[in-house]
Amino acid sequence: MPALVVVGAQWGDEGKGKIVDLYTPYADLVVRFAGGANAGHTLVVGGEKVILHLIPSGILHQGTRCVVAQGTVLDPEVLLNEISQLSARGVSVEGRLFVSDRAHVVLPQHKLVDGLREAQKGANAIGTTKRGIGPTYEDKVGRRGVRIGDLLRPALLEEKVRANLEAWSPIFEKLGGTLPSVESVVAQYVELGKRLEPYVCDTASIVHTSIQKDEKILLEGAQGTMLDIDHGTYPFVTSSNAVAGGACAGAGIGPTAIQKVIGISKAYATRVGGGPFPTELLDEMGDLLRNAGGEFGSTTGRPRRCGWLDVPALRMAARVNGMSEIALTKLDVLTGLDELKVCVAYELDGEKLLEPPYDGLESVKPIYETLPGWKEDVSGCRKRSELPENAQKYIEAIEKWVGVKVGLVSVGPDRDQTADLVDPF
Numbered sequence: 001m002p003a004l005v006v007v008g009a010q011w012g013d014e015g016k017g018k019i020v021d022l023y024t025p026y027a028d029l030v031v032r033f034a035g036g037a038n039a040g041h042t043l044v045v046g047g048e049k050v051i052l053h054l055i056p057s058g059i060l061h062q063g064t065r066c067v068v069a070q071g072t073v074l075d076p077e078v079l080l081n082e083i084s085q086l087s088a089r090g091v092s093v094e095g096r097l098f099v100s101d102r103a104h105v106v107l108p109q110h111k112l113v114d115g116l117r118e119a120q121k122g123a124n125a126i127g128t129t130k131r132g133i134g135p136t137y138e139d140k141v142g143r144r145g146v147r148i149g150d151l152l153r154p155a156l157l158e159e160k161v162r163a164n165l166e167a168w169s170p171i172f173e174k175l176g177g178t179l180p181s182v183e184s185v186v187a188q189y190v191e192l193g194k195r196l197e198p199y200v201c202d203t204a205s206i207v208h209t210s211i212q213k214d215e216k217i218l219l220e221g222a223q224g225t226m227l228d229i230d231h232g233t234y235p236f237v238t239s240s241n242a243v244a245g246g247a248c249a250g251a252g253i254g255p256t257a258i259q260k261v262i263g264i265s266k267a268y269a270t271r272v273g274g275g276p277f278p279t280e281l282l283d284e285m286g287d288l289l290r291n292a293g294g295e296f297g298s299t300t301g302r303p304r305r306c307g308w309l310d311v312p313a314l315r316m317a318a319r320v321n322g323m324s325e326i327a328l329t330k331l332d333v334l335t336g337l338d339e340l341k342v343c344v345a346y347e348l349d350g351e352k353l354l355e356p357p358y359d360g361l362e363s364v365k366p367i368y369e370t371l372p373g374w375k376e377d378v379s380g381c382r383k384r385s386e387l388p389e390n391a392q393k394y395i396e397a398i399e400k401w402v403g404v405k406v407g408l409v410s411v412g413p414d415r416d417q418t419a420d421l422v423d424p425f
């Protein structure tokens with residue numbers, strides 16, 4: 001069984017990009033299975049910054065093939081822009097990038113309505129990335145979406161775009177927005193389709209062939225478990241399945257192909273956008289984590305909300321993902337603190353809860369355990385055994401409370417600033 005799933009165990013931004021990048025040399029195929037241009041990962045290629053939202057960062061390894069599968073929603077302009085940015089820096093994607101003909105297309109009306117709705121919600125806004133993700137998934141489920149394959153069929157595209165715009169018309173009228181014309185959308189997207197055509201195919205077949213050849217497949221999730229449409233802090237969630245199970249539907253494989261699930265968690269917690277966040281620190285400690293951890297979104301630039309590690313959320317993530325192990329990131333950010341707090345349970349109406357409740361997460365009181373911090377620089381440690389004693393104890397406590405072992409530990413942003421990196425397959 002050759003497939004490994006990497007998912008976010010918190011609210012996204014756990015550092016999946018770096019971990020996928022580290023595991024890519026061991027993989028033959030990297031598959032992005034959910035989400036869209038709401039995700040973002042900043043890479044440095046040839047000394048210059050490139051932000052990838054859709055193409056797996058595995059593309060930087062010349063021998064690796066990358067798939068953007070049908071569980072994703074694609075903004076063709078963003079995808080083509082990423083391809084050009086990469087090729088301008090000498091990274092060719094020809095023959096190595098495969099884009100699903102079944103993935104749904106983010107259209108201009110989706111981005112517009114995302115923004116209009118957020119503005120209308122005011123203080124209750126979800127804090128979406130305004131990349132049109134929710135409305136595109138809405139059209140997919142409503143069976144009025146446009147798929148990438150439709151971009152290569154102009155007559156069919158026109159029919160679908162017309163029906164789609166008609167469906168949005170009353171909503172735009174109510175929200176006071178202006179819908180684009182059928183003609184403008186069709187003209188623009190036929191052109192985009194022509195440019196995308198060399199990459200478009202039935203990606204599930206590619207993944208299947210890879211499985212049959214017993215190749216190693218890395219399935220890359222987007223966002224995090226607490227933002228999952230089914231398991232997250234609904235309605236403050238994204239619109240797709242960010243959990244490991246989403247890899248099956250999103251990539252087009254059976255659960256029997258998956259041998260391992262690695263959940264990525266920061267050594268503390270962050271969240272962008274609205275919604276409950278029990279361990280949030282609204283004081284100087286929160287600022288300290290934000291500045292030390294560079295906690296500003298790579299897609300929207302928004303400052304991230306920061307807090308102590310939330311074990312109940314991680315426990316749930318371990319359960320719903322079937323997590324085999326945790327990859328712990330940004331441990332270095334905690335260096336220098338006298339003591340560290342970890343939320344090990346919540347209290348709600350006098351009751352102790354070990355996992356997030358159905359509702360009331362915004363009212364829970366975190367129950368904290370306090371552990372001693374460490375002052376020694378950890379960024380040079382390449383083995384867990386080289387970490388300061390208190391850092392090792394912190395990791396052991398997390399393993400005990402969550403009930404899942406910690407494998408890899410990231411101690412800095414660079415590839416080599418990693419402890420206990422081993423072949424994950």
Ligand code: IMP
Binds near residue numbers: 013134222237239272
């Ligand atoms: P949407 O996915 O743009 O609809 O946003 C829904 C929620 O998910 C908002 O709170 C976003 O901030 C959050 N979100 C979406 N993508 C990411 C991500 O890649 N990292 C962290 N948060 C995200």
